[in-house]
Amino acid sequence: MNHIGVIGAGAWGTALAQVAAQNGPVTLWAFEPEVAQAINELHENSAFLAGIPLSPAIRATAHIADLADCDALLVVTPAQHMRVILQAAPVGATPLLLCAKGIEAGTMALMSEAAAEACPEAPIAALSGPTFASEVAAGLPTAVTLACGDDALGERLAARIALPHFRPYRSTDLIGAEIGGAVKNVLAIACGIVEGASLGRNARAALIARGFAEMTRFGIARGAKAETLAGLAGLGDLVLTCSSEQSRNFSLGLGIGRGESAASLLSDRRTVAEGAFTAPVLVQAARAAGVEMPIAEAVAALIAGDWTATQAVEALLARPLRSEAG
Ligand SMILES: NC(=O)c1ccc[n+]([C@@H]2O[C@H](COP(=O)([O-])OP(=O)(O)OC[C@H]3O[C@@H](n4cnc5c(N)ncnc54)[C@H](O)[C@@H]3O)[C@@H](O)[C@H]2O)c1
Numbered sequence: 641m642n643h644i645g646v647i648g649a650g651a652w653g654t655a656l657a658q659v660a661a662q663n664g665p666v667t668l669w670a671f672e673p674e675v676a677q678a679i680n681e682l683h684e685n686s687a688f689l690a691g692i693p694l695s696p697a698i699r700a701t702a703h704i705a706d707l708a709d710c711d712a713l714l715v716v717t718p719a720q721h722m723r724v725i726l727q728a729a730p731v732g733a734t735p736l737l738l739c740a741k742g743i744e745a746g747t748m749a750l751m752s753e754a755a756a757e758a759c760p761e762a763p764i765a766a767l768s769g770p771t772f773a774s775e776v777a778a779g780l781p782t783a784v785t786l787a788c789g790d791d792a793l794g795e796r797l798a799a800r801i802a803l804p805h806f807r808p809y810r811s812t813d814l815i816g817a818e819i820g821g822a823v824k825n826v827l828a829i830a831c832g833i834v835e836g837a838s839l840g841r842n843a844r845a846a847l848i849a850r851g852f853a854e855m856t857r858f859g860i861a862r863g864a865k866a867e868t869l870a871g872l873a874g875l876g877d878l879v880l881t882c883s884s885e886q887s888r889n890f891s892l893g894l895g896i897g898r899g900e901s902a903a904s905l906l907s908d909r910r911t912v913a914e915g916a917f918t919a920p921v922l923v924q925a926a927r928a929a930g931v932e933m934p935i936a937e938a939v940a941a942l943i944a945g946d947w948t949a950t951q952a953v954e955a956l957l958a959r960p961l962r963s964e965a966g
Pocket residue numbers: 648649650651652653654670671672688716717718719721725739740741742771772773774910911912913914
């Protein structure tokens with residue numbers, strides 16, 4: 641496994657291209673032609689990962705057909721655009737390492753399910769965990785979950801992208817890794833709201849713990865392993881994104897908690913806060929699975945503009961007292 645293709649040149653795709661370029665050739669596909677041009681000419685992606693000098697070994701392109709010769713493809717588009725882009729990509733039987741965190745609106749598909757429909761011959765793996773792109777690109781120590789049903793393929797992918805400061809831990813629980821990454825984005829919005837509304841540290845800790853209970857209930861119902869959800873891709877990423885304004889999801893929640901409308905906050909962004917798109921479809925999927933997710937429900941209602949932050953907090957606090965387990 642030598643030549644790596646990266647589909648998507650946002651912050652995370654660019655950071656992963658930088659990681660993969662330490663061990664071999666990388667072609668990075670950008671949605672915006674001017675981003676590809678800037679990476680090739682200036683070795684910087686000032687639109688999405690400003691201030692990080694990129695390896696000259698990264699060749700950027702705006703033509704997805706240029707990925708035809710790759711030995712593996714890292715798929716790093718926003719979740720809601722992934723299916724359409726994969727349908728246009730020269731994938732065939734090339735292994736896909738899915739790196740987006742979300743659930744597809746309309747279909748309720750996990751990224752692996754959408755990718756399997758778009759590229760039926762391709763073996764599929766997923767990369768998830770606590771990973772702010774800027775820290776990875778700056779070479780700060782990071783550990784991730786690399787999940788693949790075929791552990792031998794997982795081992796080859798891990799070996800290709802591992803660096804002394806970037807440690808993939810293998811798992812065969814693809815669904816668990818994906819659900820951890822998708823659900824934590826929704827919970828990070830909730831934590832941002834708690835911070836923005838100045839509800840205090842007790843409330844934030846309670847929300848992380850009860851949010852983790854929601855993630856676990858939903859994950860188990862969808863076939864995930866509890867140990868995956870308690871690992872880097874679940875609890876690890878939840879702790880990261882629920883405790884830092886660097887998280888786009890947390891910072892979206894912060895604005896909502898301060899009284900701004902979700903619609904106006906979202907219309908101003910060029911970068912993606914996946915939790916805003918995952919919240920409504922997560923609620924739909926949880927209801928379909930018979931799983932109670934009151935925090936996710938509250939986030940979805942806030943994003944839709946149906947509740948204010950005060951109404952959401954009141955609704956959560958008015959829920960009947962219950963056992964902590966289950
Ligand atoms: N940034 C991180 O730290 C980080 C870390 C781990 C995972 N992720 C995940 O990676 C995925 C990509 O996020 P990101 O942070 O790299 O993106 P980003 O927010 O930095 O950039 C937005 C991306 O969306 C693309 N885009 C915009 N409109 C598009 C369209 N119509 N079709 C296709 N692409 C379009 C842009 O080209 C750009 O690549 C998300 O699922 C995110 O949750 C991000």
